[in-house]
Amino acid sequence: MFTSSIGKKYLMALTGFVLIGFVFVHMAGNLQILMGPEKINAYAHALQSLPMPILWGSRIFLLVCVVLHAWTAIVLIRENRAARPRENDVEVTKRAGLSSLKMGLTGTILLFFIVFHLLHFTVRAVYPEYDDLMTTVGAPEGMEVHNVYSMVLAGFQHTWVSVFYVISMFLLCGHLGHGFSSVFQSLGIRSESWRNKIDWAAKGYAWLIFLGFSIVPILVIGQKFDLISFFEPSLFSEPLAMR
Numbered sequence: 001m002f003t004s005s006i007g008k009k010y011l012m013a014l015t016g017f018v019l020i021g022f023v024f025v026h027m028a029g030n031l032q033i034l035m036g037p038e039k040i041n042a043y044a045h046a047l048q049s050l051p052m053p054i055l056w057g058s059r060i061f062l063l064v065c066v067v068l069h070a071w072t073a074i075v076l077i078r079e080n081r082a083a084r085p086r087e088n089d090v091e092v093t094k095r096a097g098l099s100s101l102k103m104g105l106t107g108t109i110l111l112f113f114i115v116f117h118l119l120h121f122t123v124r125a126v127y128p129e130y131d132d133l134m135t136t137v138g139a140p141e142g143m144e145v146h147n148v149y150s151m152v153l154a155g156f157q158h159t160w161v162s163v164f165y166v167i168s169m170f171l172l173c174g175h176l177g178h179g180f181s182s183v184f185q186s187l188g189i190r191s192e193s194w195r196n197k198i199d200w201a202a203k204g205y206a207w208l209i210f211l212g213f214s215i216v217p218i219l220v221i222g223q224k225f226d227l228i229s230f231f232e233p234s235l236f237s238e239p240l241a242m243r
């Protein structure tokens with residue numbers, strides 16, 4: 001079924017749906033950083049302490065979703081291009097062509113973002129010194145955990161990193177704003193009467209995700225340039241000294 005065009009559209013919609021849900025859960029988890037180091041460190045530690053099969057099962061599942069989503073997108077764009085009449089293109093085809101071009105472009109940049117992001121905060125290959133950030137704050141009695149709080153503050157104090165994240169989140173917002181409604185369209189549940197409501201919900205969701213993710217790098221940069229004071233200054237300057 002998944003080799004037919006309609007099957008691939010379903011697959012793209014279903015994997016997109018999983019990713020739409022993932023970004024919300026990840027954003028909500030990240031926002032705990034605004035409540036201080038105990039919360040976010042304990043949360044990250046709890047996630048990393050999940051039983052191996054659950055932790056790696058979810059990581060592999062997410063990766064498979066990203067790969068399938070990108071692969072079906074590439075194949076469908078190619079098939080559409082091959083099937084499109086060269087002349088007398090009707091307006092609707094042109095418009096659909098433009099939005100799939102935009103989705104392809106934002107999707108490709110987001111793939112780069114995901115690779116960078118994993119190397120930055122999960123593999124920690126961009127700044128290997130983040131591996132040494134250990135703390136008892138947010139750790140169970142008598143233990144040390146990875147200091148995700150300091151790592152994120154240190155990470156976003158590089159202005160270029162924050163700018164790259166906020167631009168990527170803006171592109172994610174554009175991608176979601178269109179993708180969210182497309183999921184309903186592909187699954188055949190976007191009736192004419194629901195069309196407007198779904199489109200508005202998609203836009204609202206996309207902006208919520210943008211704001212929820214961008215607030216952290218924006219606050220860090222604001223504090224770096226003495227515009228605001230949000231994070232505990234002693235904890236804030238500690239990662240700065242690390243460079």
Ligand code: HEM
Pocket residue numbers: 023026030044047048059062114117118121122148152165172213214216217
């Ligand atoms: C400002 C935005 C973001 C921040 C601050 C952020 C923060 C983080 C941090 C700190 C980790 C590593 C957690 C740890 O050490 O245990 C992480 C992992 C991850 N992030 Fe993000 N993230 C952001 C945006 C995103 C977006 C937009 C996506 C997807 C489109 C994403 C996908 C992932 C994935 C797949 C992982 C790996 C999870 C794992 O290790 O299993 N992140 N993120």
